[in-house]
Amino acid sequence: MKVYDISWPITPTMTAYKNKQVVDIKETKNFAEHNVRESIITLGSHTGTHIDAPSHFVADGMSIDQIGALAAVGPAQVIDMMHVEGAITADMLTNIHLEPQQIVLFKTKNSLKEIDEPFDQNFVYIDASAAQALITAGVRAVGIDYLGIERNQPDHATHILLLQAGCTIIEGLRLREVPIGTYFLCCLPLAIIGCDGAPARALLFEGM
């Protein structure tokens, strides 16, 4: 069984959205003194690989512990968008077969970046027309390989369209090593009560 770990490793020097870094890993017991190691971890709800809960952008939206453990678990298609500059738009999806209830992950040139590069505000994103096309097709979760799924949309149309439609948003995937194809995705966010999102670990299983 071939498995791809598509998670962004968490460390204080990792890329942060708009370079607003909050990640801190503090060792509170060290081995030399205590014969045990323990740490306190600080991170944002939208650090690295993570899931946006509806409450991130919807007034009365569900929090991350309310969306269900399987929100980003199931059959998934990795779609080739390596040629795209700027926005993934609806017209780019017309020739792609989208299964209802499928999870769609877009592999773009974002995945070529290193894990600790400064934030690139010109990342490839999903515009509102593509978000609407995914909803119309019945896609139940969509993933992107950067720390945001949209940019330059002051009304946050991509987020709000997807989250209001109950389509789960996964951000911060690392798809560089993943061949285009179909997989079983297991993306599991921490179950943080009441939170607007949570960091996750994500694996793609081949042939499952």
Added chain:
Amino acid sequence: MKVYDISWPITPTMTAYKNKQVVDIKETKNFAEHNVRESIITLGSHTGTHIDAPSHFVADGMSIDQIGALAAVGPAQVIDMMHVEGAITADMLTNIHLEPQQIVLFKTKNSLKEIDEPFDQNFVYIDASAAQALITAGVRAVGIDYLGIERNQPDHATHILLLQAGCTIIEGLRLREVPIGTYFLCCLPLAIIGCDGAPARALLFEGM
């Protein structure tokens, strides 16, 4: 496909090991002012459902990002230890068939506790004899339904035996709703570079 979420929900009032609570969820952007919600999360490396990396108790042991994404993924057996007071010992395992490379999860009366009870220092744990029996049987990961896998062992024998043998330790599982039987476990810790452990989300899939 029936799935059990066996994760301990994360919240500042959750049970903490020896009542040393560090969990904090701070909303840094609220919806009323910003039309978006964002939070900063603080938690210990051994909060709630989590995996102990070997470096937790072994001088030159691997950190949580080094043990491999599949350390706690695979066929798993939930074993009935609901009758046990105190320690699970080797003699309790003699009549249980343990498959090499299997993951073993012990369901004990720990699972009857609520998620926010004060820490109970009399929790059911795994003693060194049982740890040695699991290693001898070739078990590759072992899980317990409380925030520690051992107590009253000043030399930390259970941790050190298991971690030195490369047997992954999962602590803080919630097995109350899970029938005794065999499953596919997907327990995914955050990939925190260099850390001695990490919080995880854990699902049990039935019939997979």
